[in-house]
Amino acid sequence: MKVLVVGSGGREHAICWKLSQDSNVDKIYAIPGNAGISSIANCLPFKVEDIDSIVKFAKENRIDWTIVGPELPLAIGISDKFKENGLEIWGPVKNLAKLEASKAFAKEIMRKAGIPTANFRIFDNFGDIKEFLKKERYPLVIKADGLAAGKGVFIVNNVEEGLEIANKLFNEEILGEAGKKVVVEEFLNGREFSLIAAIKGEEIYYLPPAQDYKRIGEGNTGPNTGGMGSYAPVPWIDERLIKVCDEKIFKPLMDEIHKMGLQYEGFLYGGLILVDGEPYVLEFNVRLGDPEAQVILPLLDFSFLSFKEGTWKDKKIKDKKAVCVVLASKGYPGNYEVGREIKIRESEEVIIFHAGTKWVDGKLVTAGGRVLNVVALGESFKEARDKVYKNINNISFENMYYRKDIALEVENL
Template sequence: MNILLIGSGGREHAMAFKLSQNPKVKKIYCAKGNGGTAMENKCENIKEKTIEELLKFAKENEIYITIVGPEELLIKGIVDEFNKEGLKIFGPSKKSACLEGSKDFSKRFMKKYGILTAEYESFTFAPKALEYLKDCIYPCVIKADGMAAGKGVVICNSFKEAEKVIYDFMIDDIFNGYGKKVVIEEFLEGVEASILSITDGDTLIPFISAKDHKQIFDNNQGPNTGGMGVIAPNPFVTDTVMKEFKESILKPTLRGLKEERIEFKGFLFFGLMITKKGVYLLEYNVRLGDPETQAILPLMKSDFYDAICSAYSGKLKGFEIKWEDKNSCALVISSLGYPCKYNTGFNITLDENIDGNVFISGGTLEGKDLKTSGGRVISLVTLGNDLEDSIKRCYKEVNKISFKDMYYRKDIGLI
């Protein structure tokens, strides 16, 4: 069977790697893929990127099922368009993608179905937002309502900082309309956790937990990034935390999807905050996380493609996902200067004896040369018998990777 996999990051490389292991999968077309997927078994990169182009490609190339990696096309309604043409596609509908596409929509959904989340107010008029912020308890969190390429969430420690964010988002419109509405939330103190899952709309199966490290510098300093490293499972997600998550967040989320008649066959990401007061839901993502996917999929013993097909067919009930009894550490290697200005076009050298998975995020294949092409370049993933072992292995193996202006955090899993 031929698969069309949409996306070009480390997440998609990890997905392609896992999908290729199924003997029923003949070929994986990656749109547009990257230097890693170009070299991956059974994979071929294609240039098509718009919904119309991808529809045409799927029709002309006997695509059995299309799998969507990133959120942008989901929010634009690619699933609805494929369904109109009778083409199989795995992902949520445009309406259900609002769980990620609109912070205001997702917060109202959480409140309606009794899901514990931070207190909030939404604003479409900048002066009203500023008036609210004058009497706000700091720190507070300001979120752009729509897609903001991972830069739409800011923790503000003072009115001065919050005022600048409102001007940037709502007046200067740095997100081209997606920040014209903002959500202002109370700041929650605790430990973050990521729970990825798969659902057919009736059954939802959570994956093992993960802990992301967002900030660019060691000791969680500096600006937020798309993620600089992940450990899995998350040591803070105890059996008690997982039980509370399932009862207080997972079950009411499923109930809400059904009652709202929101069609959802795809991946659902739960961003959690584990606090002294309980487990709070920070956000939904309607796709797999990056770099959480890179850390988690190598631990999956079950077949990834079979899980997707079961979810698409509405047969997840009774499907069991089995996991390796190990820990993983995913270290993101970036271009120096990311998430701000950085240079690209440098040759990447990979030792052929690396003991782990190398998933490419920002790299292109030019002839036989793999070159840097983005801010986050590589996710190096190693497995260990325990957390300490997996981290140790990762920092040993990273010495077998090199390129000019290479940068990575030295404390993933240690803080």
């Protein structure tokens, strides 16, 4: 089989790594890939939004299956184009990618399906949101409607903070088109977790629940990022709770989708929160999480091709714990420098998934805010965690930054 992976981050490296272990996969291509991916796949210099070039490449090279990592190509209709050309692809069509590409669309469909989520209002101008924010109880959550690379969610604690964010979104247009419509939600207090399902037709398979760390600073402080680390499985999410999520969240959503005359195919990420023992939806994403993929995929004791075939019944999960720590460029998620040389002393104790890296004149250099993901498996979270942090000492680049408290709260579980 020839497989194409679209994307350039740690999630895509993890997907390529998992595919590379399968004897049925003859060739892996990546668009555009990164320095780490280039050791196991042929990387091609197209942009992920250049759908026509990607379709042309897939047709000419007779690609058997394409897996889409990031949300942008899905939001602009890559799956629709592939299907029109008789090509197999893993990821939902444009109308369903709106579950992530439009927070307002997602909230409306949840309301229709009776899915538990925070109460909300939708605004498309500064005047209306200003009046609303003056009368509401705080804290509140303000979300840009469109795609904002994980930087479109703001928790505001009082009317002044609320008006400041609303002004930045509507008047200063800090997020451009993404912030021209806004969802304001009640703040839910509870424990967050990520539950990702693989969906094909009527079949839903739940991957091991994961926990990610969105804030840049230790103790979950500072601005939101794309994710600074993760662990899986989540010890306090049991089979009973996954069954509740299935019955109250995922199945009602699929029923609503079927009423639209559509079928979902691909990963569906539930960003969930447990409030008084009941799960609520904070957000849906239409792909694998990043950095959740980096801890979930190493735990799967079966081929990634099972998702293509829908043959995941009774598939086994390794009885291990997985921990991932993201090494970032100092300044991320704001301004940061790139082009810094990276030195790595390899070790069999960890898997290193590349995120923002590239080769320049034979040297491995930084090329993004999130640079590397250091992942380890262990019999316990402590063992996995110890391996990760020990091996971070074998990696260096100028202005390297990482959180030192990833998976600390589950260390003794």
